[in-house]
Amino acid sequence: MSEAGVDVFTGKFRNAGQLPGAGITFCNFCLADSGTVVLESTDEEMRLATTLPEMHFILVDPATILPDNLAAVEPMTAFHQGHDPKFIAYITGPSRTADIERVLTIGCHGPREVHILLVEGISSDLTEN
Amino acid sequence: MATNETYKKSVEAAISNPKLSKALHLFGDAYLIARENAYRGLDFEAMRTELAEIKDEVRIRRKELLAEFIKNAEAAGSKVFIAKDTKEANDYVINLAKEKGAKLIAKSKSMVSEEAHLNKALEAHGIRAAETDLGEWIIQLAGQRPSHMVMPAIHMFKEEVAQLFSKEAGTYISPEIKTLVDHARLRLRKEYFNADIGLTGANFLVANTGGIGLVTNEGNARLCATLPKVHIVFAGIHKLVRNMEDAIKITRLLPRNATGQLLTSYITWIRGAVPVNGEQKEQHIILIDGGREALYESKACQNALRCIQCGACANVCPVYQTVGGHVFGSIYISAIGIILTAFYEGLDKAKDITRACIGCRSCVAVCPSKIDLEEIILHLRNEVTKEYGMGVVKNVAFKAVMKNRGLFHNLVRAASKLQRPVTHKDRGESGQRIIRHLPLHFMEKDFTEWRDLPSIAPKSFRDQFATITQQVSAPQYRVGFFVGCGADFVYPEVGVSLIKVLNSLNVEVVFPKAQNCCGIPALYAGDTETGVYLAKQSVQAFAEADVDYILSICPTCTMAIKRDFVDRLADQPEWSAKALALSNKTMDASAFLENVLGASGKLKTKGTASGRTVTYHDSCHLKRGSNVWKEPRALLEASGHQIKEMKNSDRCCGFGGTYSFLSHPQISKQITKDKVETIQTTGVKTVATDCPGCMIMLKGAVGKADETIRCVHTMELLAESLEVKE
Numbered sequence: 102m103s104e105a106g107v108d109v110f111t112g113k114f115r116n117a118g119q120l121p122g123a124g125i126t127f128c129n130f131c132l133a134d135s136g137t138v139v140l141e142s143t144d145e146e147m148r149l150a151t152t153l154p155e156m157h158f159i160l161v162d163p164a165t166i167l168p169d170n171l172a173a174v175e176p177m178t179a180f181h182q183g184h185d186p187k188f189i190a191y192i193t194g195p196s197r198t199a200d201i202e203r204v205l206t207i208g209c210h211g212p213r214e215v216h217i218l219l220v221e222g223i224s225s226d227l228t229e230n
Numbered sequence: 231m232a233t234n235e236t237y238k239k240s241v242e243a244a245i246s247n248p249k250l251s252k253a254l255h256l257f258g259d260a261y262l263i264a265r266e267n268a269y270r271g272l273d274f275e276a277m278r279t280e281l282a283e284i285k286d287e288v289r290i291r292r293k294e295l296l297a298e299f300i301k302n303a304e305a306a307g308s309k310v311f312i313a314k315d316t317k318e319a320n321d322y323v324i325n326l327a328k329e330k331g332a333k334l335i336a337k338s339k340s341m342v343s344e345e346a347h348l349n350k351a352l353e354a355h356g357i358r359a360a361e362t363d364l365g366e367w368i369i370q371l372a373g374q375r376p377s378h379m380v381m382p383a384i385h386m387f388k389e390e391v392a393q394l395f396s397k398e399a400g401t402y403i404s405p406e407i408k409t410l411v412d413h414a415r416l417r418l419r420k421e422y423f424n425a426d427i428g429l430t431g432a433n434f435l436v437a438n439t440g441g442i443g444l445v446t447n448e449g450n451a452r453l454c455a456t457l458p459k460v461h462i463v464f465a466g467i468h469k470l471v472r473n474m475e476d477a478i479k480i481t482r483l484l485p486r487n488a489t490g491q492l493l494t495s496y497i498t499w500i501r502g503a504v505p506v507n508g509e510q511k512e513q514h515i516i517l518i519d520g521g522r523e524a525l526y527e528s529k530a531c532q533n534a535l536r537c538i539q540c541g542a543c544a545n546v547c548p549v550y551q552t553v554g555g556h557v558f559g560s561i562y563i564s565a566i567g568i569i570l571t572a573f574y575e576g577l578d579k580a581k582d583i584t585r586a587c588i589g590c591r592s593c594v595a596v597c598p599s600k601i602d603l604e605e606i607i608l609h610l611r612n613e614v615t616k617e618y619g620m621g622v623v624k625n626v627a628f629k630a631v632m633k634n635r636g637l638f639h640n641l642v643r644a645a646s647k648l649q650r651p652v653t654h655k656d657r658g659e660s661g662q663r664i665i666r667h668l669p670l671h672f673m674e675k676d677f678t679e680w681r682d683l684p685s686i687a688p689k690s691f692r693d694q695f696a697t698i699t700q701q702v703s704a705p706q707y708r709v710g711f712f713v714g715c716g717a718d719f720v721y722p723e724v725g726v727s728l729i730k731v732l733n734s735l736n737v738e739v740v741f742p743k744a745q746n747c748c749g750i751p752a753l754y755a756g757d758t759e760t761g762v763y764l765a766k767q768s769v770q771a772f773a774e775a776d777v778d779y780i781l782s783i784c785p786t787c788t789m790a791i792k793r794d795f796v797d798r799l800a801d802q803p804e805w806s807a808k809a810l811a812l813s814n815k816t817m818d819a820s821a822f823l824e825n826v827l828g829a830s831g832k833l834k835t836k837g838t839a840s841g842r843t844v845t846y847h848d849s850c851h852l853k854r855g856s857n858v859w860k861e862p863r864a865l866l867e868a869s870g871h872q873i874k875e876m877k878n879s880d881r882c883c884g885f886g887g888t889y890s891f892l893s894h895p896q897i898s899k900q901i902t903k904d905k906v907e908t909i910q911t912t913g914v915k916t917v918a919t920d921c922p923g924c925m926i927m928l929k930g931a932v933g934k935a936d937e938t939i940r941c942v943h944t945m946e947l948l949a950e951s952l953e954v955k956e
Binding site: 115119120132134135136137143144145148149152153170171173174177178181184185186187188189190191192193194195196197198199200201202203204206208209210211212 | 256381410474482492
């Protein structure tokens with residue numbers, strides 16, 4: 102990406118400024134019926150990469166797409182075994198609001214755009230970090 | 231009991247703001263469509279039955295589940311504090327902030343923090359609470375309360391918002407919605423970075439993981455929970471669920487029911503003290519009682535705590551759509567608001583709004599937790615009446631008159647004669663049995679401005695019954711007829727029509743004379759004593775009748791017999807068995823005709839309807855009380871009519887019993903106006919319905935708007951179709 106002229110920030114994300122251009126992450130699994138991406142994001146950098154930027158790119162392995170939220174009960178329960186702190190994010194599209202006159206506006210506090218890239222063979226382990 | 235003057239003024243002010251009502255109506259219509267789409271392929275009834283069971287078990291096991299939650303949360307590094315009331319909760323936050331030297335708290339949405347007036351409490355100690363949810367920020371700038379649980383600023387328009395933002399920023403922000411949202415994004419971004427503490431609510435507390443869940447769209451809750459070093463969770467104790475599966479099941483209902491979304495943009499699951507800037511975060515979970523324990527303990531009202539705070543009960547409420555959340559609620563609005571206000575703020579604060587509910591049960595039909603909100607509101611109204619009384623007019627009407635059946639009926643007969651001077655001259659014809667204008671000194675001056683009043687029939691049904699010859703040689707069934715006051719005194723032709731139709735299908739009708747008013751007007755006004763007294767009169771009258779079924783042509787009476795008689799007499803053993811027996815035999819007449827007799831296959835119509843187009847109005851108590859709505863349509867079509875549906879055919883007509891006459895005529899007027907407009911839009915000249923109460927309203931209001939539209943009971947149309955055309 103650096104070769105293509107994109108400014109890639111690899112330091113501590115808190116110092117990347119309040120409005121970074123884009124964040125790129127993998128994801129753990131997806132829910133087909135609502136188009137949802139699920140990310141284990143206990144690591145703070147993960148959370149900052151997905152909450153602050155204008156755009157969020159997510160790399161998804163099609164082998165991790167589950168039919169619906171009920172199918173997520175098993176991996177979600179597995180995530181919470183033991184007593185480690187956890188931060189799991191369900192992301193369905195970009196941020197939005199309809200708080201002003203009920204008019205739907207895409208892009209509120211979270212990313213304005215979400216791009217999902219299907220890449221086979223990354224990992225089919227749903228709970229891998 | 232005189233209605234509070236301030237409350238009355240607030241109702242009037244809201245009604246004279248048509249922009250608000252229009253916005254809420256548009257939203258209500260759009261919401262229904264979005265919701266229907268969101269539930270396609272799913273079984274809402276099954277999902278909500280399951281959620282009700284989950285929440286009921288949570289209630290029963292709550293002490294144990296709370297202990298489990300605390301254990302698991304603490305093991306993951308959270309600190310948990312149980313606050314018995316909102317003051318204790320606020321104090322905890324204030325003390326923690328002082329300890330940290332915190333001056334700025336970035337807040338995402340938390341309804342219980344509104345209950346606690348947390349922001350004000352913080353400000354008194356020099357701590358600024360910055361709302362980051364767009365709607366909450368807007369109302370914070372405006373110094374107002376939220377007027378809806380999910381869209382707090384639904385009552386505000388973009389021009390007002392632009393003014394607020396411009397004032398706060400010190401520069402002009404143009405009133406374009408995209409510009410306003412972008413401004414909020416930029417302006418609020420700093421708050422997360424500068425805040426010493428982030429405070430969120432919680433949509434659920436998962437007992438077996440010790441974690442919380444947040445259901446949001448904007449992305450601000452994630453930022454509040456991530457950037458600041460300290461995270462406070464501020465939540466009511468009723469948010470507990472047992473496990474991940476429970477929580478996920480709630481997420482399948484909450485977004486669909488709140489906004490018609492399949493899922494919100496974000497669901498965030500946080501357990502324990504997650505890393506922050508290389509260290510471990512401090513996470514404090516404050517769980518608040520604030521009246522919730524007392525509500526859990528109330529047998530009549532406890533189901534209200536199944537609530538998942540979706541706001542749907544407001545979205546479908548005709549009263550909310552007319553006056554908005556600032557009038558019809560306090561911190562919480564609409565149906566659930568009435569109940570929570572009574573428990574969290576006190577019965578006196580809920581007094582006026584318990585009576586503002588028109589009883590249409592639209593909320594009950596959409597509640598994802600299957601809470602019978604209307605039933606609970608009625609109970610609270612009884613409590614209000616016990617505390618505060620009922621007022622002279624109702625006291626006399628119910629206690630002195632109605633209980634004495636002989637006196638009641640004689641007075642009605644007398645009124646029938648006395649009203650002659652003000653009634654239309656052709657009062658033999660039911661369509662003309664109206665009072666166009668009341669003499670000025672009678673009641674408020676705008677009473678007949680928008681609808682004609684019904685007048686008493688020259689001869690009541692009960693006086694006519696003896697003169698009706700029934701020709702049924704070998705009856706298939708003997709049925710008792712519970713006539714109800716509407717058909718008895720105002721529209722006896724409905725009862726006469728019913729007999730005609732039943733006779734033609736080989737059914738004999740019995741009319742136990744000792745029956746009286748079903749008592750609903752008294753019960754719904756909070757006069758339990760009169761209600762019970764009246765119930766007993768009718769229960770006894772029918773206990774002595776030897777019949778296979780008991781039919782009613784008024785769905786409110788049907789509900790009274792099937793639900794209220796049984797509930798109110800449950801604790802009197804010699805009466806409860808009889809009430810149950812009566813309830814088991816009672817049916818709505820249309821349902822009996824179609825489901826027991828299969829009438830749509832057997833009606834001996836003479837073709838007199840000749841394909842006349844009718845539109846059908848679903849009475850609230852028929853559709854959402856007895857689940858009857860297919861049957862009248864089947865009968866109308868079988869009798870030769872064509873049905874053209876009106877928009878929102880099951881939206882309340884605005885009658886609500888004494889609501890439109892005594893307690894809230896102004897709100898009634900608006901609701902009825904909507905109904906009249908939808909009827910007129912169909913272009914159809916006949917409106918059929920199965921409720922004398924709706925008939926009173928429709929004949930009156932539609933009649934005033936367009937004399938050529940006929941409003942009639944389904945039974946009348948069926949009887950007419952049996953007659954040979956002359």
